Amino acid sequence: MKPAPFDYIAPESVEEALAVLAEAGEDARILAGGQTLSPMLNMRLVEPAVLIDISRLPALDYIRRKNGHIEIGAAATQNALENWPELAAQAPLLAQALPHIGHFQTRNRGTVCGSLAFADPSAELPLCLALLGGEVVLQSASRQRVVKAADFQLGMLSTAREADEIISAARFPVAEAGAGYGFAEMALRHGDFALAAIAVKAGKTGVRIAIGGVADRPMVRNFPAGIEGAALDDALNDLAWDLAAADDPHATARYRRELVRRLGRKTVEEAKSCRV
Amino acid sequence: MPRLKAGEKSRISFKLNGRKVSGDAEPRLLLADFLRHEIGATGTHVGCEHGVCGACTVRLDGVAIRSCLTLAVQANGRRVDTVEGLAEEDGTLSRLQAAFRRNHALQCGFCTPGILMSLEDFLARGGEPDEGEIREMLSGHLCRCTGYSGMVRAVLEIVEEMHEEQNA
Numbered sequence: 148m149k150p151a152p153f154d155y156i157a158p159e160s161v162e163e164a165l166a167v168l169a170e171a172g173e174d175a176r177i178l179a180g181g182q183t184l185s186p187m188l189n190m191r192l193v194e195p196a197v198l199i200d201i202s203r204l205p206a207l208d209y210i211r212r213k214n215g216h217i218e219i220g221a222a223a224t225q226n227a228l229e230n231w232p233e234l235a236a237q238a239p240l241l242a243q244a245l246p247h248i249g250h251f252q253t254r255n256r257g258t259v260c261g262s263l264a265f266a267d268p269s270a271e272l273p274l275c276l277a278l279l280g281g282e283v284v285l286q287s288a289s290r291q292r293v294v295k296a297a298d299f300q301l302g303m304l305s306t307a308r309e310a311d312e313i314i315s316a317a318r319f320p321v322a323e324a325g326a327g328y329g330f331a332e333m334a335l336r337h338g339d340f341a342l343a344a345i346a347v348k349a350g351k352t353g354v355r356i357a358i359g360g361v362a363d364r365p366m367v368r369n370f371p372a373g374i375e376g377a378a379l380d381d382a383l384n385d386l387a388w389d390l391a392a393a394d395d396p397h398a399t400a401r402y403r404r405e406l407v408r409r410l411g412r413k414t415v416e417e418a419k420s421c422r423v
Numbered sequence: 424m425p426r427l428k429a430g431e432k433s434r435i436s437f438k439l440n441g442r443k444v445s446g447d448a449e450p451r452l453l454l455a456d457f458l459r460h461e462i463g464a465t466g467t468h469v470g471c472e473h474g475v476c477g478a479c480t481v482r483l484d485g486v487a488i489r490s491c492l493t494l495a496v497q498a499n500g501r502r503v504d505t506v507e508g509l510a511e512e513d514g515t516l517s518r519l520q521a522a523f524r525r526n527h528a529l530q531c532g533f534c535t536p537g538i539l540m541s542l543e544d545f546l547a548r549g550g551e552p553d554e555g556e557i558r559e560m561l562s563g564h565l566c567r568c569t570g571y572s573g574m575v576r577a578v579l580e581i582v583e584e585m586h587e588e589q590n591a
Binding site for chain 2: 148149150151152153154155156157167181182185186188189190196197198200202246249250251252253255256336337338
């Protein structure tokens with residue numbers, strides 16, 4: 148349970164980090180909070196030649212409102228977002244979802260962008276980004292591009308990030324006026340991977356739902372604004388089957404479908420009741 | 424900082440419980456192992472080595488973190504606080520340690536150093552956490568002998584004390 152040898156560099160600027168990354172490419176790993184990467188290093192699931200530590204770059208450590216988004220830099224921790232004074236008003240969904248991520252002690256160090264980069268199918272932040280239709284900023288030494296959530300996460304632990312790019316920032320749209328938000332998940336213990344996680348936005352023009360932990364990435368559906376009762380149950384049942392859940396050691400596919408139906412209904416109703 | 428080469432040791436120094444300590448570390452050396460094997464500060468315990476059990480929790484610049492998920496080189500020039508820094512020089516227990524003793528909040532003591540360091544940060548953030556919030560915070564630690572009731576009692580006692588002091 149000790150990492151294999153690697154070079155370590157703590158660059159003084161983003162430009163220096165990108166230059167090192169451009170040279171090392173797939174042999175390098177970006178170290179931000181390290182709450183996923185470090186266990187993988189300890190277990191030798193990854194053995195990079197060089198670690199590029201961006202955790203202390205002030206230029207990447209920010210949370211700000213910008214053009215209708217909350218933009219979160221790559222070095223900003225989950226805890227910093229949780230304690231951001233405007234969070235409950237600007238992003239009620241994130242305020243509900245963040246306490247479910249790991250534990251107090253890991254959120255102190257784990258970053259928002261790091262969670263998006265890892266792209267675990269059951270992770271809360273990729274789910275929220277997918278539901279809200281957010282985007283990530285990918286930066287390399289030679290170019291910058293902005294990728295929508297739906298085009299970013301491609302499958303199990305797989306994203307559109309190229310080997311010479313870092314996620315320099317994530318952008319979550321601020322709460323829509325008049326919309327209500329809901330979040331719920333079921334895990335074996337608090338802080339464990341979700342067996343199913345559900346995020347809902349109930350807006351004026353429609354109900355949008357995203358499911359994590361069941362398919363290989365967060366899956367999003369749009370329902371009509373007035374959906375309720377048997378129509379809602381039918382829509383959730385269709386969605387539950389469409390996700391093609393599989394049995395694994397933690398839960399059966401049948402149980403996961405049941406979570407989508409029941410927790411889905413509860414979360415949709417909660418989001419609707421939060422509409423203002 | 425220049426690029427540190429794999430397998431090559433460099434000198435790491437930081438403030439441990441208020442005193443400067445130094446040692447040599449390869450880039451891959453974990454902070455937990457640096458503390459125990461290089462400095463000889465064995466109060467910090469190592470359990471799962473992948474961030475789940477919480478035994479190795481220390482404070483880095485005041486913030487409770489897993490020292491098994493942090494490299495020793497990342498602590499260079501910073502402040503690290505561990506369980507050894509809690510009691511007075513003469514052995515007088517800190518308020519938190521005394522509350523743990525009163526409430527039988529430990530048995531074998533393996534998980535205790537990490538839990539104390541988490542709580543030091545948690546309680547320093549102010550507010551008056553209720554039982555639910557305390558239990559949620561403790562969910563980041565595994566204790567396999569006493570369970571958590573004594574710990575919750577100990578923390579609630581301290582929260583109550585702090586409340587009374589503020590209103591005195």
